[in-house]
Amino acid sequence: MTAEAMRPEFEYTDNLHxxxxxxxxxxxVFQAATIVGIIALxxxxxxxxxxxxxxxxxxxxxxxxTLAMNGxxxxxxxxxxxxxxxxxxxxxxxxxxxxxxxxxxxxxxQNVYALVIERVVRYKIVESWNLWESLLNAGEIRARxxxxxxxxxxxxxxxxxxxxxxxxxxxxxxxxxxxxxILGSLWTILITILLxxxxxxxxxxxxxxxxxxxxxNRIIQTNINNLAGVPSIIYGILxxxxxxxALEPLTSGAVFGFVDPTTANGRTVLSAGLTLGLLVLPVxxxxxxxxxxxxxxxxxxxxxxxxxxxxQTVWSHVLPNxxxxxxxxxxxxxxxxxxxxAPLVVIGASTAISFDPASPFSKFTTLPIQIYxxxxxxxxxxxxxxxxxxxVLLALLLSLNASAVLMRTHFSRxx
Amino acid sequence: xxxHNGTEKKDYxxxxxxxxxxxxxxxxxxxxxxFFAGFFSIFTTLGIVYELGKEALLFFRTPAVNxxxxxxxxxxxxxxxxxxxxxxxxxxxxxxLIAMSIALPLGLAVAxxxxxxxxxxxxxxxxxxLEILAGIPTIVYGYFxxxxxxxxxxxxxxxxIVDIYNTASAGLVMGILILPLITSMxxxxxxxxxxxxxEAAYGLxxxxxxxxxxxxVPAALSGIAxxxxxxxxxxxxxxMIVAMAAxxxxxxxxxxxxxxxxxxxxxxxxSGGDLSYDSIDYDSIFAIGLMLFIITLSLNLVSQRIVRRxxxxxx
Numbered sequence: 204m205t206a207e208a209m210r211p212e213f214e215y216t217d218n219l220h221x222x223x224x225x226x227x228x229x230x231x232v233f234q235a236a237t238i239v240g241i242i243a244l245x246x247x248x249x250x251x252x253x254x255x256x257x258x259x260x261x262x263x264x265x266x267x268x269t270l271a272m273n274g275x276x277x278x279x280x281x282x283x284x285x286x287x288x289x290x291x292x293x294x295x296x297x298x299x300x301x302x303x304x305x306x307x308x309x310x311x312x313q314n315v316y317a318l319v320i321e322r323v324v325r326y327k328i329v330e331s332w333n334l335w336e337s338l339l340n341a342g343e344i345r346a347r348x349x350x351x352x353x354x355x356x357x358x359x360x361x362x363x364x365x366x367x368x369x370x371x372x373x374x375x376x377x378x379x380x381x382x383x384x385i386l387g388s389l390w391t392i393l394i395t396i397l398l399x400x401x402x403x404x405x406x407x408x409x410x411x412x413x414x415x416x417x418x419x420n421r422i423i424q425t426n427i428n429n430l431a432g433v434p435s436i437i438y439g440i441l442x443x444x445x446x447x448x449a450l451e452p453l454t455s456g457a458v459f460g461f462v463d464p465t466t467a468n469g470r471t472v473l474s475a476g477l478t479l480g481l482l483v484l485p486v487x488x489x490x491x492x493x494x495x496x497x498x499x500x501x502x503x504x505x506x507x508x509x510x511x512x513x514x515q516t517v518w519s520h521v522l523p524n525x526x527x528x529x530x531x532x533x534x535x536x537x538x539x540x541x542x543x544x545a546p547l548v549v550i551g552a553s554t555a556i557s558f559d560p561a562s563p564f565s566k567f568t569t570l571p572i573q574i575y576x577x578x579x580x581x582x583x584x585x586x587x588x589x590x591x592x593x594x595v596l597l598a599l600l601l602s603l604n605a606s607a608v609l610m611r612t613h614f615s616r617x618x
Numbered sequence: 619x620x621x622h623n624g625t626e627k628k629d630y631x632x633x634x635x636x637x638x639x640x641x642x643x644x645x646x647x648x649x650x651x652x653f654f655a656g657f658f659s660i661f662t663t664l665g666i667v668y669e670l671g672k673e674a675l676l677f678f679r680t681p682a683v684n685x686x687x688x689x690x691x692x693x694x695x696x697x698x699x700x701x702x703x704x705x706x707x708x709x710x711x712x713x714x715l716i717a718m719s720i721a722l723p724l725g726l727a728v729a730x731x732x733x734x735x736x737x738x739x740x741x742x743x744x745x746x747x748l749e750i751l752a753g754i755p756t757i758v759y760g761y762f763x764x765x766x767x768x769x770x771x772x773x774x775x776x777x778x779i780v781d782i783y784n785t786a787s788a789g790l791v792m793g794i795l796i797l798p799l800i801t802s803m804x805x806x807x808x809x810x811x812x813x814x815x816x817e818a819a820y821g822l823x824x825x826x827x828x829x830x831x832x833x834x835v836p837a838a839l840s841g842i843a844x845x846x847x848x849x850x851x852x853x854x855x856x857x858m859i860v861a862m863a864a865x866x867x868x869x870x871x872x873x874x875x876x877x878x879x880x881x882x883x884x885x886x887x888x889s890g891g892d893l894s895y896d897s898i899d900y901d902s903i904f905a906i907g908l909m910l911f912i913i914t915l916s917l918n919l920v921s922q923r924i925v926r927r928x929x930x931x932x933x
Contacts, residue, residue, distance in 0.1 A: 226827035233735060236727030237744065240801075243794045244751050247758070250766040405655030413649055414656065427659050432848070432918035433911065434855025436882050437666060439889075440907045444669040448895060481662050488659070514648050535753075542755025545857035545882070549889045549903075571757045571858075578761055578862060586765065593758050604753060 251597075254590035255362045257337040260348050261377070262355040264325035265292070277319070282312040285319050292323040326377045328584045329355060363591035372556065372573065376584035381592050384573040386559050387472065387552075388541060388599075391569055394476025395483060395540050400533055402480075403487030407529075410488070411495040412517050431485040439546030442478030447550050450474075456564030470551035473563040478546050483536040490532020494525040527614035534607040538600045544571035570596045670911055673904030680898055688905070694868035694884070696899055703909065705870040709785055709878035713860055714853040716789025716874060717796055721849055724793070725800030726842065732801070733808040734830045752798035760862035763791035768863060775875065783865030783877035792859050796849045803848065807841020808834055840928035844921045851917035855910060857882040881906050 267277045272284055280288075286307050290298055301307075301318065310318075320326070329352055332344055337359065348357040370380025406427070414420035451469035452458045454477070498521050506516040522529075553566040560567050568576075570592060577589035678685055682699035691702015728748075732741050767787040772780045780786070811834050819829045835842070865877025866887050879887070885903045893900050 222825050222828070226825045229827050229831075230735060233727045233731035236724050237731050237736075239724060240728055240751070240794075240797055241744075241747060243797075244747060246766065247754070247762045247794075250762055251758070254765060402655045402658055405652050406658065409649075409652035409656035413652060420656075423656050423660060426663050428922065429915060429918055430659055430662060432851060432914065433666070434852075434857070434882070434914055436855065436857045436885055437670075437907055437911050437914075440885070440903060441662075441666050441669055443889065444673065444904075445665055484659060484662070512642060512645055514645050538753065542753075542757065544755070544757045545861070545886055548861075548886050551889070551893075571755055574757050574761065575858070575862070578764065589761060590765075593761060596755065597758070600753060600755070 251590050251593050253334045254587055255594055256334040257332045257360070257587070258341075258344050258348075258357055259331040259360050259584070259587075260329045260352050260355045260357055261326045262329045262352060264327065265323055266354065267324050270319075270323070277324075278316075282310075282315050285312070285315045288319055288323060289315070297322070321378060328376050331583050331587060333587070361591075362587040363594050367588075367591055368595065371559065372568065376582070376588055379588055381570065381573060381595055383556060383559055384568050384570045384592070385595070387567040387572075388569040390472045390560050390563070390565075391475045391479060391547075391567065392537060392541055394473060394563060395479040396533075396537060398477055398480030399484045399487050399536070403484050403533070403536075404491050404529060406484075406488045407491030407495055408517060408522075411492055412513070412521065427485045427488050431489060435482055435543055436545045436549060438478055438482040439549030441481065442474060442546060442550040446474035446477050454564070456562070470553070470566065471564050472560050472567045474550055475547055475552065475567060475569070476563070478550055479540040479543060482543065482546060483540045486536040486539065487533050490536065491525070491529045494528025494532060495521060497528060498524045527610055531607045531611045534603055534610070538603045538607075541569075541603070542571055542596065542600060544575055547572055548575065570599070666911065670904050670908040673901050674908045677898065677901035677905040680901070682898070692870045696902065701902065703881075703906065705868040706879060706881045706884050706906065707909075708870060708872070709860075709864065709868075710854055710880040710882070712785045712872070712874060712878070713789040713792055713856075713864060713880055714850060716786060717792035717853045717856075718846070718850060720790060720793025721796040721800050721853075722846055725797050725845075725849075726804055728797070728801045729804035729808055730830055730835075733805050734826065734834065748798045748801055751794070752802070756795060756856060756858040757862075759791050759795050760859045763787045763859055763863035767791055771875070780875040781865070781877045783863060784875045785860075785864050785878050785880075786874035788860045788862075788864035789874065791863065792853055792856055795856065795859065796852055799852060800845050800849050803845030804838070804842045807838035807845070810841065811837045840924050843928075844925045847917050847921040847924065851914045851921070854917070855882065855914050857886055861886040881910050885910075 270277045270288055272280060272288075275284075289301070293301075307315065330348070332340075337344065345357060348355065367380045368385065369382055370378060372381070372383045373379040406423075410420065410424060410427075414423070446454050447469040454469045454471050454474045456471070456473075502520050502524065503516055506520045511519070547569060552572040553568050556566050556568055574589045574592045574596065577585040577592065580586075677683060678688070683701050688701055688703055690704065691700060692704045693700040693702050694705050732744060736744065764783075764787070767790055768780070768782060768784065771784070771787055772782075815833055815837060816829050819833045824832070860880045860883040864883055865879055866883070867877065867879055868884065869876060869878040871878055885906055888899050888903055893903075
């Protein structure tokens with residue numbers, strides 16, 4: 204065999220080396236891209252953890268040491284003495300108000316102690332650091348705190364604590380909590396579900412089981428697909444124009460003879476819930492449609508052959524089998540609604556309310572809104588609070604998603 | 619005929635059974651209710667179009683505004699009656715461009731890795747991670763942009779060059795936000811390419827990379843393009859990240875390290891306070907909203923069209 208005849212094979216093997224090398228390089232590139240994605244997620248979570256823990260300097264308005272009586276420090280004083288301190292340091296009006304809310308002899312010692320700390324000692328945070336700084340420069344921070352705030356106390360705090368969840372919103376970082384926001388979120392979501400779930404499932408049943416292939420049904424289907432892609436802020440503008448402005452008598456409760464002393468002008472829980480309901484409706488419809496489509500045709504045929512009507516078939520055979528899918532899709536849509544911020548800002552969530560929403564016609568704030576407002580403040584402490592609130596929000600969403608996944612695995616049937 | 623329980627049963631001959639469809643009131647009522655539920659979303663669309671159109675019309679009727687200046691003006695300053703939307707559009711385009719230049723290559727690469735290279739085990743662990751990423755509320759991304767990415771950018775490029783609020787950091791984080799969308803849609807498109815195509819290419823001696831790049835990607839191109847366009851539409855409509863990190867105040871600049879307000883960011887800031895219904899500010903958010911609606915709707919339609927028109931159907 205001549206050298207010329209061998210030639211193509213040499214070229215082939217020469218090339219092969221380069222081709223394999225290119226393959227390996229790109230394999231690494233694709234892998235690296237995936238790792239970058241994971242790093243981004245990790246950085247995001249770490250950043251929030253980093254902000255939610257760390258040193259903070261607490262400055263007391265009244266030094267707890269001066270409140271000690273007969274040599275017993277404040278923490279160990281009996282309840283009677285604590286009540287006495289309250290009486291001595293608060294105006295009589297404020298004291299009587301507290302007594303009116305819950306008489307002092309019914310309150311626990313711990314409760315009274317908390318009141319003394321909140322109303323008399325009145326801690327204020329003057330400086331704070333995040334976790335990373337707190338771990339790396341602990342010595343420097345201690346020295347700085349001792350030098351700049353000699354009377355104050357340096358504490359290592361977790362901004363997310365039990366009373367952060369149980370306290371209402373407040374303008375003081377020490378006492379601020381997210382109870383108002385959590386309740387606002389729950390109220391809003393309740394209304395969202397009441398609107399979007401029946402309508403969404405109904406629409407999905409219509410489109411999958413009843414709708415023939417004619418122009419009007421095609422328009423409905425196309426319209427739903429397009430609505431799912433409309434930015435959420437547009438829904439906010441729609442809610443502002445329709446629910447807050449045009450339907451104000453309804454959404455502020457005036458129609459029902461409901462007069463809110465803190466008039467909200469239609470910027471109520473009801474408006475927010477309805478707006479979010481419109482927002483998640485297309486998502487619920489599309490998810491439910493998929494679940495209904497997955498029910499095999501043989502089940503329907505069997506039902507018809509026994510003489511069942513259309514609705515009997517849908518109600519007793521299609522829906523029970525599609526329900527796990529429908530619920531999973533709905534939960535995912537609802538968790539999207541819980542995290543939604545922009546439309547609620549547009550329809551006018553309240554900036555600072557410290558009372559709990561009591562009815563659909565109350566003013567409201569929600570968790571994401573609270574996070575947004577705290578982040579927008581220049582003080583470092585509120586950024587820490589925002590991080591703690593984000594952890595609460597993520598925990599809420601995570602448990603919702605986990606329940607959706609569990610439901611999917613628990614109820615899913617294979618046909 | 620005597621039945622076993624003793625009652626007499628009439629003998630039906632087949633001709634006597636009434637097989638005519640009977641009208642059932644309950645069924646009709648339920649069907650109309652379901653039709654109403656289906657039709658309800660049409661009202662939403664009509665509501666959006668009507669309200670945006672009506673208030674935007676009011677806005678353009680105002681003597682201080684004219685359509686030409688609205689579309690070509692480079693100043694948006696309501697207090698001196700300057701309503702040029704270009705600064706807002708420019709900031710939106712900048713954040714979108716930065717986001718897409720992160721999300722497209724990265725998203726496509728992750729999709730290629732997951733569908734062509736990764737083992738089933740890796741895929742089953744990574745897909746939930748992407749789902750988590752997709753489920754995080756945008757407000758959290760906004761916080762991340764402001765508290766993490768911006769300080770890093772300022773550390774790298776210097777505090778004098780990078781403002782506290784800047785479009786670069788908002789755009790980068792928006793890229794991470796859109797990444798799961800691009801990845802999952804592209805992965806679906808890649809997975810839809812039949813195995814036989816890959817096997818045929820392997821049979822001809824192609825390497826794994828060649829199969830992926832020269833066979834699978836071209837076959838899935840329509841799905842990838844649709845994902846890309848949908849990503850752009852998401853980026854344009856994205857609000858909280860830009861509201862928190864991109865800056866408050868319209869600014870006509872091409873410098874990504876300066877603060878500039880986007881269309882969505884402006885709507886959020888203006889409506890954040892107590893807005894009176896008859897002010898020009900109130901009307902202006904509807905005009906901007908209309909613009910936003912038209913842009914995102916047409917992008918979504920194009921995306922759907924591409925999928926339908928160019929999808930390769932395999933037997």
